[in-house]
Amino acid sequence: MSEVRVRGRVETGLKFHGETRALRVKMVLLGSSGVGKSSLALRFSKDEFKASAPTVGCAYLTQVVCLHDATLRFEIWDTAGQEKYHSVTPLYYRGAHAALVVYDITKRESFIRAQLWLKELEKQYIPGETEVVLVGNKMDLPDDREVSLQEGRSLAERGGLLFMETSAKSGEQMNELLLTIAHRVKQKTREDEKLAEWREAECVNLNQGDTPHPLSFCCSAGL
Template sequence: MMAERRLSSREESLLEVQVEARLLRVKMVLLGSSGVGKSSLALRFSKDEFKASAPTIGCAYLTQVVCLHNARIRFEIWDTAGEEKYHSVTPLYYRGAHAALVVYDICKRESFARAQLWLKELEKQYFPGETVVGLVGNKADLSDGRKVSLQEGYRLAESKGLLFMETSAKSGQQISELLMTIAERVQKSTREDRGLVEWREVESVGLHQGERPHPLGTCCLVGP
């Protein structure tokens, strides 16, 4: 598994993208306030494990390969720190992402409010429809202490045309469904030409690492 993850060096994957890739690289970023379970979700996605973890520092990078009927998708998951001190860096992580998951804790009202702010932030960065944005209510296993109803989450997601799901990283509930849905949506959105341009752009960050990339370069191409 590890070997497979490492299999694609930058050059190879660039090649693959150009030749109607079989292994697609999808950058996915997890956003949301601290303590909502982003790292636990990421760990579920990549290793199907659950471990209580200390607050993330900066950003953790994990990968997972998902097989769809006609392609394999290699998710590069950027699990960002929810703490405020890292907010100024998060653009670094979500720039050029194909999928963004905004996570809130169904037992914490304020995390839901915070999620709405994150969604606004993302709207500034992405064209609707180009980046798959998902709203995720986590900790569904603690529904006794629920403070944000299913309807509320659903309504918010619907009003913005987002993917919505309630999950539990602890129990594993809805995790693989979420990942598969994202994979399908990303694949669909990248079939259009625009998508491919965007992909190459992400690659170029890695290829010309020597030069300092334009801080806003990728944003401008991708964003409005």
């Protein structure tokens, strides 16, 4: 086992034949145009926020996260939300370890569309292999809310999904979300599968511990 420094902390990574490698994690962001998928991806990858034009086709970013017993290299696929790209989107989310279905809490129509995305995903993923997460973005705009927290939570509970509200703009709940996904994916992935050729690298320090806060998400499937 090797030590990987995480912004002032020391974490334990996986070491194979003298190199630290990472488990490859394909994570795809799905949802209507304008819900903030690109902003979420940028916040995940660079911890930054900036206004962006609608994604054309698909954008790709990465982030490395260190847990106490594994290093995960997230390959983040930000898909276009416009209807004209809908037919090609399955090409990007097939084989994903994690799929985030995103809606804008200030736009009810995006919440309705999120339910259609969830139905579409059910045709593609194998239960138990893909971590599906419902994400209500833009929680920094509470006065404009059109979708209640309970509505989002109830939809996730009916499907046995993880659920969290976030703000890509302020960064609120973003670290908690990524860390939760990392732990869930790690539980489902054997350490000897899909190892990336990834040498020792700087990892993101998501919180002071490596166990998600029990109230940071809901899941009816059981943790």
